[in-house]
Amino acid sequence: MTLVFASNNSHKLEEVRQIMPAGVEVLSLKDIGFAAEIEETGTTLLENSRLKAQTVWEWLKIKAEGEWRGAKVDGVFADDTGLEIDALDGKPGVYTARWYRQGAYDDVQGTKDMNEQEIFTANRAKALRELVGKTNRDAQFKTVITLIRQDETLQIEGVVRGRIAEQERGEGGFGYDPVFIPEGYNETFAELPAEIKNNISHRARALAKLVEQL
Numbered sequence: 001m002t003l004v005f006a007s008n009n010s011h012k013l014e015e016v017r018q019i020m021p022a023g024v025e026v027l028s029l030k031d032i033g034f035a036a037e038i039e040e041t042g043t044t045l046l047e048n049s050r051l052k053a054q055t056v057w058e059w060l061k062i063k064a065e066g067e068w069r070g071a072k073v074d075g076v077f078a079d080d081t082g083l084e085i086d087a088l089d090g091k092p093g094v095y096t097a098r099w100y101r102q103g104a105y106d107d108v109q110g111t112k113d114m115n116e117q118e119i120f121t122a123n124r125a126k127a128l129r130e131l132v133g134k135t136n137r138d139a140q141f142k143t144v145i146t147l148i149r150q151d152e153t154l155q156i157e158g159v160v161r162g163r164i165a166e167q168e169r170g171e172g173g174f175g176y177d178p179v180f181i182p183e184g185y186n187e188t189f190a191e192l193p194a195e196i197k198n199n200i201s202h203r204a205r206a207l208a209k210l211v212e213q214l
């Protein structure tokens with residue numbers, strides 16, 4: 001089976017390829033020659049993951065009649081992920097990717113030129129800042145995956161509970177991983193081996209449910 005993963009995030013792609021069972025080939029947007037940026041204009045994770053999968057599915061159907069280099073593409077899936085912090089009423093949620101820009105940081109000069117790592121760093125700093133003085137550091141990552149194939153659209157959710165660390169720890173993973181400690185562990189996702197993250201994470205849980213439906 002061949003599925004396209006509708007994401008430009010190389011970290012996510014690597015994780016998804018590690019998690020998916022043998023027998024499911026995962027093509028990237030680069031693989032299929034989809035170069036456009038998909039704007040995440042939805043107001044929920046459900047809407048944004050659907051938007052990404054739908055855009056690529058339509059493009060693939062029109063551009064290549066559902067085929068990629070002569071091979072049938074069975075479907076397109078996309079994930080949208082949010083960090084939801086209990087003490088902040090579930091924020092940043094759908095705004096997780098660019099949280100650093102909201103509030104006091106709206107006016108920061110030159111943020112448009114920030115690279116991916118700088119954005120991740122600024123986002124983590126914001127998470128630590130927002131929780132200063134708060135005793136409840138509980139949080140969760142939520143991933144919504146949308147899979148579109150010929151006759152159906154599936155939407156599936158995966159959640160991992162945990163808490164926000166007092167400071168950054170670890171070098172692995174990406175995004176908020178250095179400040180997120182999953183339930184049952186003392187280490188952050190960035191300190192834990194990739195195999196553990198890819199076994200218990202929000203994305204792993206959503207993908208496991210997706211695989212059951214394939």
Ligand code: IMP
Binds near residue numbers: 079096120123177201
């Ligand atoms: P997206 O909108 O689904 O691409 O993801 C939003 C943001 O959530 C990303 O830019 C990352 O900062 C963060 N994120 C998504 N997945 C993870 C993860 O597995 N670990 C840490 N941060 C993540």
